[in-house]
Amino acid sequence: MHNHHYYYTMKRILSIDYGKRRTGIAVTDPLQIIAGGLTTVDTRELLKFLKDYVGREPVETIVVGLPVQPNGAPSENQSRVRCFTGELKKALPEVEVVFYDERYTSVLAQQAMIASGIGKKRRREDKGLVDEISATIILQNFLEQKKLGH
Numbered sequence: 001m002h003n004h005h006y007y008y009t010m011k012r013i014l015s016i017d018y019g020k021r022r023t024g025i026a027v028t029d030p031l032q033i034i035a036g037g038l039t040t041v042d043t044r045e046l047l048k049f050l051k052d053y054v055g056r057e058p059v060e061t062i063v064v065g066l067p068v069q070p071n072g073a074p075s076e077n078q079s080r081v082r083c084f085t086g087e088l089k090k091a092l093p094e095v096e097v098v099f100y101d102e103r104y105t106s107v108l109a110q111q112a113m114i115a116s117g118i119g120k121k122r123r124r125e126d127k128g129l130v131d132e133i134s135a136t137i138i139l140q141n142f143l144e145q146k147k148l149g150h
Helices: 003-009 043-056 076-091 105-115 120-125 127-147
Strands: 012-017 022-028 035-042 059-066 096-101
Touching: 012 035, 012 043, 012 127, 022 043, 022 127, 035 043, 035 127, 043 059, 043 076, 059 076, 059 127, 076 096, 096 127
Parallel strands: 012 059, 059 096
Antiparallel strands: 012 022, 022 035
């Protein structure tokens, strides 16, 4: 077994659920098996946060949730997301940036929180938690598709 050093070169995949004011961030472990919520940041600080994070941790791909309305039309947030993604690619040219259609993830995030018994009051107070969970769901779905080779 001489290939054990291979594991140390693995890189994380990070996902963002971009919002006008707040952005939820999730990240995988270095083996890209498990997705977990990382944090929620003020969107104005997002680029700086990502640059700092990638400076500390090897990141292979950043998955950006692309907001699409259920009928497939772009939502008003989509142009903001595309604009930000342009800046992100310039700032971190070595990291692959991909879009993930997140049509149903925020609904799923709400359901996941309800299912996990997080009370209504806490959900109202901690909107950031919804963003972080949305980012985690985007990442989990992305990992599933990657496994299936889509």
